[in-house]
Amino acid sequence: MNMAIEPLRHLAPTSAPAPHRAEPPVGPTIQIDPARIRDLTARESVRLDARTQASATAYERAKRSLVGGVSSSYQKRAPWPIYLDRGQGQYVWDVDGHQYLDVHNGIGSMVQGHAHPLITEAVDRRIRLGSHFAAPTEDTYIVSEHLAARWGLPRWRFVNSGSEATMDAIRIARGVTGRDGVMKIFGSYHGHHDYVMVDIGLSVYEGTDREHYPSIAYGKGIPDSVTQMTIAVPFNDAGVLERRLVELQGEGRLPACLIMEAAMMNCGVILPEPGYLAEVRRITKKFGVVWIVDEVKTGLTVAAGGATELFGIKPDLVCLAKALGAGIPTGAIGGSDEMWSMVDSGEVYMVGTFNGNPLAMAAARANLERVMTPEAYAHLGRLNDQLLDGAQGIIDRYKLAAYAVGIESKGVITFAQSKVVDYDSYKTAQQKELIDLVWLWNMNRGIFSTPGRDEEWTLSITMTPADADHYLGVFEELAAELTR
Numbered sequence: 001m002n003m004a005i006e007p008l009r010h011l012a013p014t015s016a017p018a019p020h021r022a023e024p025p026v027g028p029t030i031q032i033d034p035a036r037i038r039d040l041t042a043r044e045s046v047r048l049d050a051r052t053q054a055s056a057t058a059y060e061r062a063k064r065s066l067v068g069g070v071s072s073s074y075q076k077r078a079p080w081p082i083y084l085d086r087g088q089g090q091y092v093w094d095v096d097g098h099q100y101l102d103v104h105n106g107i108g109s110m111v112q113g114h115a116h117p118l119i120t121e122a123v124d125r126r127i128r129l130g131s132h133f134a135a136p137t138e139d140t141y142i143v144s145e146h147l148a149a150r151w152g153l154p155r156w157r158f159v160n161s162g163s164e165a166t167m168d169a170i171r172i173a174r175g176v177t178g179r180d181g182v183m184k185i186f187g188s189y190h191g192h193h194d195y196v197m198v199d200i201g202l203s204v205y206e207g208t209d210r211e212h213y214p215s216i217a218y219g220k221g222i223p224d225s226v227t228q229m230t231i232a233v234p235f236n237d238a239g240v241l242e243r244r245l246v247e248l249q250g251e252g253r254l255p256a257c258l259i260m261e262a263a264m265m266n267c268g269v270i271l272p273e274p275g276y277l278a279e280v281r282r283i284t285k286k287f288g289v290v291w292i293v294d295e296v297k298t299g300l301t302v303a304a305g306g307a308t309e310l311f312g313i314k315p316d317l318v319c320l321a322k323a324l325g326a327g328i329p330t331g332a333i334g335g336s337d338e339m340w341s342m343v344d345s346g347e348v349y350m351v352g353t354f355n356g357n358p359l360a361m362a363a364a365r366a367n368l369e370r371v372m373t374p375e376a377y378a379h380l381g382r383l384n385d386q387l388l389d390g391a392q393g394i395i396d397r398y399k400l401a402a403y404a405v406g407i408e409s410k411g412v413i414t415f416a417q418s419k420v421v422d423y424d425s426y427k428t429a430q431q432k433e434l435i436d437l438v439w440l441w442n443m444n445r446g447i448f449s450t451p452g453r454d455e456e457w458t459l460s461i462t463m464t465p466a467d468a469d470h471y472l473g474v475f476e477e478l479a480a481e482l483t484r
């Protein structure tokens with residue numbers, strides 16, 4: 001099959017999307033008594049425990065053979081994780097039989113909704129033809145053609161996860177530049193390999209020098225020599241980036257790459273300030289630093305061509321995963337001919353048994369060709385507007401110290417009196433007790449969000465305006481309860 005693949009773009013590249021107000025409140029806000037938050041949290045916690053007794057039983061059994069009762073420590077939760085039974089469209093059901101509207105969506109992966117019939121059909125057809133060869137199949141280059149058209153980056157390779165994508169992208173940047181150092185954004189998450197498990201999940205943000213964050217490993221088991229190769233700079237601050245690169249150049253230790261998200265996720269949603277991304281492009285070019293844009297979360301969820309399209313940027317390398325495989329593990333790296341030259345020549349190794357796995361490629365192809373269409377993105381945009389506008393209306397009516405912010409399928413209610421622009425302000429401005437309460441409150445009212453404080457919502461194309469109304473109704477109930 002030899003059809004030309006046209007770029008699928010529903011938005012002309014712009015320098016910035018039109019985000020929701022994304023500004024903290026200007027008028028007076030209501031101070032919520034911390035004791036009230038504590039009481040409500042305790043009440044909701046007891047209620048959730050009572051509702052999820054089958055999960056408690058599953059946990060008792062699972063933890064004996066499965067460490068912490070889960071496969072990834074991000075799935076851990078006290079007193080037990082909520083075990084799921086199945087998903088269909090925009091809903092999931094737990095092992096107690098409760099139905100939830102899913103805005104967790106597999107940590108931001110299932111923008112297609114669960115068990116989408118077109119994905120199910122593609123995977124079913126492929127598995128009957130053999131699901132793994134470690135040899136290329138037609139779908140592999142069709143999918144890379146689609147990604148090239150969507151991202152405007154000519155050449156691609158596949159991996160199996162977001163972590164593999166960022167790990168290999170860093171190796172490529174090191175090969176191309178002949179340098180070892182990695183620069184990242186303070187507080188940003190790029191997966192679980194050693195090079196990027198640095199300066200995340202920290203509590204050293206208060207009082208630290210923004211120009212010189214210490215390089216701190218995220219947990220034990222990461223060699224200090226590797227940790228010290230990674231240097232963090234704050235998001236939304238091109239001045240610090242440029243000054244730090246000047247310094248590092250003077251010390252003869254310019255990094256190979258800057259890896260970052262165009263809009264920071266995993267801290268709610270932090271949008272780039274106007275002009276910031278253009279400055280990052282200029283500065284990285286000036287110092288010959290490879291600009292890797294991690295689109296593991298934004299890719300396929302915020303526009304057909306991800307944040308690259310939405311913000312009209314031109315990275316050197318892009319990393320995808322999560323939503324690409326529509327629930328089948330896969331990931332991808334895209335870049336220019338120049339970036340791929342050393343992989344082409346064999347000087348840089350980029351290998352993997354399951355890279356471009358036929359099942360994942362069949363799912364990705366159906367996803368790109370038939371599911372995540374321009375109409376699907378338009379629907380996501382409308383739903384997100386409904387949620388963000390509705391949430392902002394509730395915030396204003398109840399005078400909460402909060403604001404709603406998001407892009408396309410992603411969004412969050414940021415409980416802060418001042419604007420969150422980077423990790424420092426995320427950690428210091430946010431009223432974190434409220435975030436914990438919101439999660440419990442939502443779970444007890446049929447909304448499944450990601451446990452923990454950092455996650456934004458991810459909508460799916462199967463969600464309806466009535467589902468968005470349900471979400472807003474639950475939030476309004478909480479706002480009324482808090483301000484009573």
Ligand SMILES: Cc1ncc(COP(=O)(O)O)c(C=O)c1O
Nearest residue numbers: 161162163189190191296297321
């Ligand atoms: C921005 C970002 N990059 C990379 C990753 C790692 O992806 P994975 O968990 O598939 O390895 C994640 C995971 O949440 C992520 O949010």
